[in-house]
Amino acid sequence: MGSISLSHVKKSFGEVQIIPDISLDIKEGEFVVFVGPSGCGKSTLLRLIAGLEDTTSGTILLDGVDMTKAPPARRGLAMVFQSYALYPHMTVRDNIAFPLKMAKAPKEVIDQKVEYAARTLNLSSYLDRRPRALSGGQRQRVAIGRAIVREPKAFLFDEPLSNLDAALRVNMRLEITELHQQLKTTMIYVTHDQVEAMTMADRIVVLNAGRVEQFGTPLDLYKKPANRFVAGFIGSPRMNFVDGPEAARYNASAIGVRPEHFSLATTPMPGAWKGKVGVAEQLGSDTFLHVHVDGLGLMTIRTDGDQTFGHGDDVYLTPDPARIYRFDAAGLAL
């Protein structure tokens, strides 16, 4: 239960084509994350799967059954919205019970499932409150509770954590991952935060302007990005790109080096890039150096937190030759 398969799905709003042509196969039980820059069509794609938007063409299969034209209520999917979208006029209990009531479950079953979900999500003492009397994190838990009680074929999350503060986000991220391990239900999770994508996903779909740039495991994307866009999007801080004659030395039209793949020296080295430190961001465990490299521009270097570089220091950078990514003129990986 829970396989999702899109074939040649297209979506236009009026004249504007948002999704030109997407085919995707999501396996049962998988945790798939859609990432991409703002406006690339992540939410639109998720809403097409949910049935909240109609496809312009193409087919959507859920568990092998064609659901392209089915209304959301019939698809058996649950969705958690960025805005939580709780029913403001109902108590937490009624919010969580709503999908079960819609499914005409008997009262004892409803009570039992609501109690269970509330216990799992630490909501037991808030069951009689209205959503407006809850904190952001609690509201998000109610939204998740409402999704799990109906035992859906798959969960759809649209940036569920982006309204929470940083600490709570990390907690909720773990909770959702744990929930997935417990339930083993297919989850599709939309985010533009690539840390969330890397840490939570079994596989990641990188979207750009409505196209799938790459679909693979987090480490695949990190180690073998299919093109320059994915290489730049996955990894934090971003990969450094160099083109022109320096790239030509590597038989490529552009090369990329991740901030963590440099060795750093304070004295001249043969073949090293010479630069001056602009800003040093000290995070404690790591230090990010923003270095103005002669003739190549600004680069970001990750080094350990004990390094004490300051503004204006001369440094010499040697990229790890085994970890240089090469791209052709069209941006594809070589």
Place this chain on the structure above:
Amino acid sequence: MARAASIQTRIGFTALAWAIALLLFAPILWTILTAFKTEAEAIATSPTFLPREFTLENFGAVQDRSDYFKHAFNSIIFSVGSTLLGLVIGVPAAWAMAFAPTKRTKDVLMWMLSTKMMPAVGVLIPIYLIFRDLRLLDTLHGLTLIMTLINLPIIIWMLYTYFKEIPVDILEAARMDGAELYNEIVHVLVPMAVPGIASTLLLNVILAWNEAFWTITLTSGKAGTLTAFISSFSSPQGLFLAKLSAASLLAIAPILLMGWFSQKQLVRGLTFGAVK
């Protein structure tokens, strides 16, 4: 100094507001006072302010002559009935316009509003003929039906503006939770829009209660509402000012009381979209 000036302005505005309110209320007050005077005192050439001889006989006379209670009953059925019927049609219509708009939705809304700009007499003949042929003349259900149609644009417009304020996410969540359209509207949309629906209801009951053109032209006794009741006192047998006043007072009293008690709700409802 600036502060003193502002207090003076405020006193000035307050006085002005009171003056205007009194001016507007004066005819109603006069009607109320006249209703308790004798017929002779009501038309006396040196008019009295308070009734010299307080009397209730006008009310008795009015009921004897024209059956106030029958007309009041008709008015209630007519105004509440047409509004409820309007809501039953208006809620789904406004849902469609607010949450599933098409390119033409705005045009449809404008067109509906434009029908309210047309003078009612413009369609009097066709409506009259249709009513005659369908045997709806002087029937309460016919009257209720026409009132529903007349108020429908306002009902839909009001509901539309309230619904616009409701985040569509919540309705989408209901759809994801397995709610079909009926459940989405009944269990999610309507409860969330209660304040808006209540003020739509109040306003349209008042509008229907005060409707005089159709209720007078399409009835002739059986289905008459309180507006027809008042008008029956106004001309034919000469002017009976005191009885006319008593009839008017009886006709406006219920709606005046209702308006008074639901003032807060009405104001809140009418300014809902504007102030937030």
